[in-house]
Amino acid sequence: MDIQTVIIGIIIILCVVFVGLRIYRLLSGKGKSACDSCAGCALKKNCEKK
Amino acid sequence: MHKKPLSSIFAEKYEIMKLSELKTGEKGVIVKVLGHGGFRRRIIEMGFIKGKTVEVILNAPLKDPIKYKIMGYEISLRRQEAEMIEIISEEEARKTSSATSLYDPISENIPVTEEQMRELAQGKRRTINVALVGNPNCGKTSLFNIASGSHEHVGNYSGVTVDAKEGFFDFQGYHFRLIDLPGTYSLSAYSPEELYVRKHIIEETPDVIINVVDSGNIERNLYLTTQLIDMNVRMVIALNMYDALQNSGNKLDIKKLSQLLGVPAVPTISRTGEGIDELFHVIIGLYEGADFMGQKEEIQNEALQEYRKWHDAYVPDHKYGSHKEEENDFTPKNFIRHIHINHGPELERSIEAVKKEIGKIENIRHKYSTRFLAIKMLENDKDIERRIISDMPNADTIIDIRNKEAERLKTVLNEDSEQAITDAKYGFISGALKETYTDNNQNTEMFTRIVDSIVTHRIWGFPIFFIFLYIMFEGTFVIGDYPMQAIEWLVGMIAQGAESFIPAGPLKDLVIDGIIGGVGGVIVFLPNILILYTFISIMEDSGYMARAAFIMDKIMHKMGLHGKSFIPLIMGFGCNVPAIMGSRIIESRKSRLVTMLITPLMSCSARLPIYLILIGAFFPSHASLVLLGIYSIGIILAIIMARVLSKFIVKGDDTPFVMELPPYRMPTAKSVLRHTWEKGVQYLKKMGGIIMVASIIIWFLGYYPNHEQYSTQAEQQENSYIGQIGKAIEPAIEPLGFDWKMGIGILSGVGAKELVVSTLGVLYAGDEEVDSANLAERLNITPLVAFGYMLFTLIYFPCVATIVAIKQESGSWKWAIFAATYTTVLAWIVSFLVYQIGKLFL
Numbered sequence: 001m002d003i004q005t006v007i008i009g010i011i012i013i014l015c016v017v018f019v020g021l022r023i024y025r026l027l028s029g030k031g032k033s034a035c036d037s038c039a040g041c042a043l044k045k046n047c048e049k050k
Numbered sequence: 051m052h053k054k055p056l057s058s059i060f061a062e063k064y065e066i067m068k069l070s071e072l073k074t075g076e077k078g079v080i081v082k083v084l085g086h087g088g089f090r091r092r093i094i095e096m097g098f099i100k101g102k103t104v105e106v107i108l109n110a111p112l113k114d115p116i117k118y119k120i121m122g123y124e125i126s127l128r129r130q131e132a133e134m135i136e137i138i139s140e141e142e143a144r145k146t147s148s149a150t151s152l153y154d155p156i157s158e159n160i161p162v163t164e165e166q167m168r169e170l171a172q173g174k175r176r177t178i179n180v181a182l183v184g185n186p187n188c189g190k191t192s193l194f195n196i197a198s199g200s201h202e203h204v205g206n207y208s209g210v211t212v213d214a215k216e217g218f219f220d221f222q223g224y225h226f227r228l229i230d231l232p233g234t235y236s237l238s239a240y241s242p243e244e245l246y247v248r249k250h251i252i253e254e255t256p257d258v259i260i261n262v263v264d265s266g267n268i269e270r271n272l273y274l275t276t277q278l279i280d281m282n283v284r285m286v287i288a289l290n291m292y293d294a295l296q297n298s299g300n301k302l303d304i305k306k307l308s309q310l311l312g313v314p315a316v317p318t319i320s321r322t323g324e325g326i327d328e329l330f331h332v333i334i335g336l337y338e339g340a341d342f343m344g345q346k347e348e349i350q351n352e353a354l355q356e357y358r359k360w361h362d363a364y365v366p367d368h369k370y371g372s373h374k375e376e377e378n379d380f381t382p383k384n385f386i387r388h389i390h391i392n393h394g395p396e397l398e399r400s401i402e403a404v405k406k407e408i409g410k411i412e413n414i415r416h417k418y419s420t421r422f423l424a425i426k427m428l429e430n431d432k433d434i435e436r437r438i439i440s441d442m443p444n445a446d447t448i449i450d451i452r453n454k455e456a457e458r459l460k461t462v463l464n465e466d467s468e469q470a471i472t473d474a475k476y477g478f479i480s481g482a483l484k485e486t487y488t489d490n491n492q493n494t495e496m497f498t499r500i501v502d503s504i505v506t507h508r509i510w511g512f513p514i515f516f517i518f519l520y521i522m523f524e525g526t527f528v529i530g531d532y533p534m535q536a537i538e539w540l541v542g543m544i545a546q547g548a549e550s551f552i553p554a555g556p557l558k559d560l561v562i563d564g565i566i567g568g569v570g571g572v573i574v575f576l577p578n579i580l581i582l583y584t585f586i587s588i589m590e591d592s593g594y595m596a597r598a599a600f601i602m603d604k605i606m607h608k609m610g611l612h613g614k615s616f617i618p619l620i621m622g623f624g625c626n627v628p629a630i631m632g633s634r635i636i637e638s639r640k641s642r643l644v645t646m647l648i649t650p651l652m653s654c655s656a657r658l659p660i661y662l663i664l665i666g667a668f669f670p671s672h673a674s675l676v677l678l679g680i681y682s683i684g685i686i687l688a689i690i691m692a693r694v695l696s697k698f699i700v701k702g703d704d705t706p707f708v709m710e711l712p713p714y715r716m717p718t719a720k721s722v723l724r725h726t727w728e729k730g731v732q733y734l735k736k737m738g739g740i741i742m743v744a745s746i747i748i749w750f751l752g753y754y755p756n757h758e759q760y761s762t763q764a765e766q767q768e769n770s771y772i773g774q775i776g777k778a779i780e781p782a783i784e785p786l787g788f789d790w791k792m793g794i795g796i797l798s799g800v801g802a803k804e805l806v807v808s809t810l811g812v813l814y815a816g817d818e819e820v821d822s823a824n825l826a827e828r829l830n831i832t833p834l835v836a837f838g839y840m841l842f843t844l845i846y847f848p849c850v851a852t853i854v855a856i857k858q859e860s861g862s863w864k865w866a867i868f869a870a871t872y873t874t875v876l877a878w879i880v881s882f883l884v885y886q887i888g889k890l891f892l
Contacts (some may be wrong), residue, residue, distance in 0.1 A: 012747070
C-alpha cells in the first residue's frame with residue numbers, strides 16, 4: 001500500500017469521524033446552537049428547546 | 051346575632067401576613083402570590099399555589115434562604131421571595147374565628163383545622179386589589195366612580211403632590227379594592243405622576259391592573275399598554291369611551307386585538323356604566339384563571355373546580371358565555387399570555403445583553419422583570435439606575451454594557467436607544483392596529499402613511515412587490531456574474547496548481563476532483579448569495595420587508611400560513627439553510643414548522659446549475675419559459691403542501707401575533723454590510739465543513755474499489771461503491787425513465803445539490819471535460835426524461851445542511867426526517883406522473 005493510499009485512508013477516517021461526531025453532538029443536543037453563531041438574532045428565546 | 055360577613059371584616063382591617071413572617075414550626079395556607087408574571091409563574095411551578103398548606107422548617111433571623119415544606123416536598127425560598135406570598139396563619143385564623151362572634155369568649159387555645167384555614171384563605175383571597183392606569187382624560191376616574199359608587203376617599207400620599215383615590219365595592223362574591231392612579235402617558239422617569247404610578251405597581255403589586263384606554267385615541271394610548279406588557283403584570287384593557295369609537299365610523303376587532311396583545315380587552319362606556327360588569331367579571335376570571343394552568347398548560351383541577359363553583363353561584367345564567375367558552379378564553383394561547391414586544395433584531399440583541407447581566411443577580415428577579423429593567427436601562431431611565439441598578443453588586447458592569455450597546459445602536463440605527471425603543475413600540479402598535487383597526491378618517495400627511503398607502507395598496511401592492519423581487523433576482527445574477535467568473539478562474543488556477551505540484555495518484559485525484567471540485571462548486575455561487583442577502587438586508591432594514599409580509603398575508607393565510615412566513619420563503623430562493631433559520635421571526639410554532647417544511651420546495655440557487663445544463667441541452671429555444679416553469683412548480687407545490695401539512699400533519703393552534711410595522715428608515719451602509727457579512731460567514735462555515743466532507747466521501751465511494759482495473763472512468767465508476775449503490779437503486783428509478791448514473795447523481799445531490807452536475811459530468815463524459823452540448827449527446831435521454839429529472843432535483847431530499855438546519859430549528863429529528871422523506875416521495879410521484887403521462891403523448 002503506497003503512502004498516498006494511506007493518507008487518503010486517514011483523510012476518509014477523519015471525515016467519517018467528523019460526520020459521526022457532528023451527528024452525535026446534534027443528537028445529544030451538545031452541538032453549538034445556530035443562535036451562538038448568528039449575531040443579532042431577534043428571537044433568541046425561540047431557539048431554546050421547547 | 052349576625053356574623054359579620056368575611057368581606058367586611060377584611061375591608062375594615064386589611065392585614066396582610068407574608069410567608070416570610072411565619073416562624074419555624076408554624077403553618078399557613080397560601081392566599082395569593084404577588085409580583086410580576088415571570089416571578090409568579092416560577093413560584094407557582096415550585097408548588098406555592100393558593101389554598102396549599104405550607105409549613106416552616108427553618109426560618110432563622112438573618113438566615114436566607116428559608117426552608118419550607120409544601121405538598122410533601124422541602125423547598126427553599128429567599129426571604130425576598132417569601133415576602134411576595136400572602137398567607138393566613140393559624141394565629142390569624144384563630145383571631146378571625148373568634149372575631150366572628152361577639153359573645154363567645156376568646157380563647158387562645160381554639161383549635162384551628164387546616165380545612166378552616168383553607169376556607170379563611172379562600173375568603174381572604176376573595177379580596178382583589180385593582181389599580182386603574184391610563185392616560186389623562188381617558189375616563190379613568192369616571193370608571194372608578196361608577197364602579198366603586200360612593201365608597202371613596204381621596205388620599206394625598208405623602209411626599210408627592212399627586213392624588214390617588216381608593217374605593218371599595220363587592221361584586222359576584224368578591225371584594226374589590228380599587229385604586230385610581232394618576233393619569234400618565236407613559237412609565238418613564240420624567241414626571242412625578244409617572245414615577246408614582248410605576249412605584250405603586252412595583253411596590254404595592256396590585257392583583258390586576260385595569261389599563262383604561264381611550265378608544266378614540268387608541269394608538270397613543272396603547273403606548274402605555276406596551277410598557278405595562280414589558281412589566282409583565284396581570285392586566286385587562288378597558289376600551290373606554292367605546293361609544294365615541296362606534297359613532298366615528300371606525301372599527302376595531304377587539305377579540306383579535308386581545309389575542310395579539312395577550313391581554314383581554316373589554317369595551318366600556320364609563321359615562322353610562324356599560325361594560326363595567328363584564329369588565330370586573332373578566333377581572334375575576336383573570337385573577338383566578340391565571341392559576342388554572344400548570345407548566346405544560348394542563349389545567350389544575352382544584353383551581354378549575356373552585357372557578358366553576360364560583361361561576362355557578364354568581365353567574366348561573368352564563369351571561370358572559372358558557373363555562374367552556376370562558377375556560378377556553380382563559381387559555382394562554384387565546385387571551386392570556388405574556389408576549390414580548392419585538393423591538394427589532396438590533397434592539398433585541400442589546401436588550402438581551404443587558405438582561406443577561408442583570409439576571410445574574412438572583413435577588414432582583416422576584417420583584418422586577420429583568421427584561422423590563424434592561425429596556426429601562428437602554429432608555430436611560432435614571433430612576434431605575436439610581437434606585438435599583440446602582441445597589442447591585444455588578445452595577446458597574448451593567449452600566450458598562452448598557453453604554454456599549456447604546457453606542458452600537460447609535461451607529462447602526464442612526465438614532466439614540468431611547469428613541470429607537472419608542473419607534474419600535476409604535477411599530478408594534480402600528481402592526482397590531484393594521485390588523486384590527488379600520489380608520490375611516492385617516493390623515494395621510496405622514497411620510498410612512500403616504501408610502502404605505504402605495505406599497506401596501508390592495509391592487510398595486512403586488513406588482514410593486516414583484517418589481518422589487520425582479521430587480522433583486524436580476525441584480526443577483528447580473529452583478530454576481532463578474533465575481534463568479536473571477537472565482538471560477540481562481541478555482542481553475544488552484545486546480546491547475548494542484549495538477550502541477552501534486553504527484554499523480556489517488557491523492558491528486560482526491561484534491562482536484564474531490565476537494566477542489568466539491569468546494570469550488572459552492573464558493574463559485576458565494577457572490578450571488580451575498581448580493582441576494584444585501585438586497586434582502588436593505589428591504590428588511592428599510593422597513594419594506596414588513597410591508598411585503600402584509601401584502602402577502604392574505605395569500606399566506608389561504609396557504610394555512612402567516613404573512614411573516616413569506617420572508618423566509620423568499621430567502622429560500624437563495625439558500626434554504628438561512629431561510630430555515632430566518633423562520634425564527636415567525637412566533638407561532640405551527641406556522642414556523644410548516645414554513646420550514648415547505649422551504650425546501652423553494653428552488654435554491656444550488657439547483658440552478660442543474661437546470662441551466664439540462665435546459666441548455668434539451669430546451670434551448672424555450673430556456674426562460676422552462677426555467678420559470680420549474681420555479682413556479684416549486685411554488686405551487688409549496689402552496690399545496692402548506693395546506694396539507696397545516697391541516698393534517700402539524701398539530702396545534704395558531705397563536706395570533708403582531709406583524710410589526712416599524713417606521714421607514716434609511717438603512718445604514720454599516721448595518722447592511724454587517725448583516726450581509728454575517729450571513730455570508732454563516733453560509734461559508736456551514737457549507738464549507740459539510741460540503742468538503744461530503745465531497746471527499748462521495749469521491750471516495752466513486753473512486754474505490756479497484757480504481758486501476760478499468761480502462762475508462764465511466765466503467766470504473768460503474769463498478770465502484772457508488773456504482774454498486776446506483777445499480778441497487780436503479781429498479782426504483784426506472785419507472786421515472788432514469789438510469790443508474792442519473793440515480794448516482796441524485797444520491798450525490800444529498801450532500802449538496804451542486805454535486806449532481808459534477809457527478810453527471812464525470813459519469814457521462816468519461817475522461818473528458820464536458821459542456822452542455824457534449825452532455826446532451828452522451829446523456830441519451832429524451833427531453834421528457836430531462837424535464838422529469840429537473841423536477842425530481844427540484845423536489846427531492848434537501849441537502850444535508852438543510853436537513854440539519856430543520857433539525858436545529860424545529861428541535862427534533864422527527865421533523866427533519868419527515869422533511870427528507872416526504873420530499874423524496876413527492877419527487878418520485880411527480881416525476882413518475884410526468885414521465886408516464888408524458889410518454890402517452892410524446
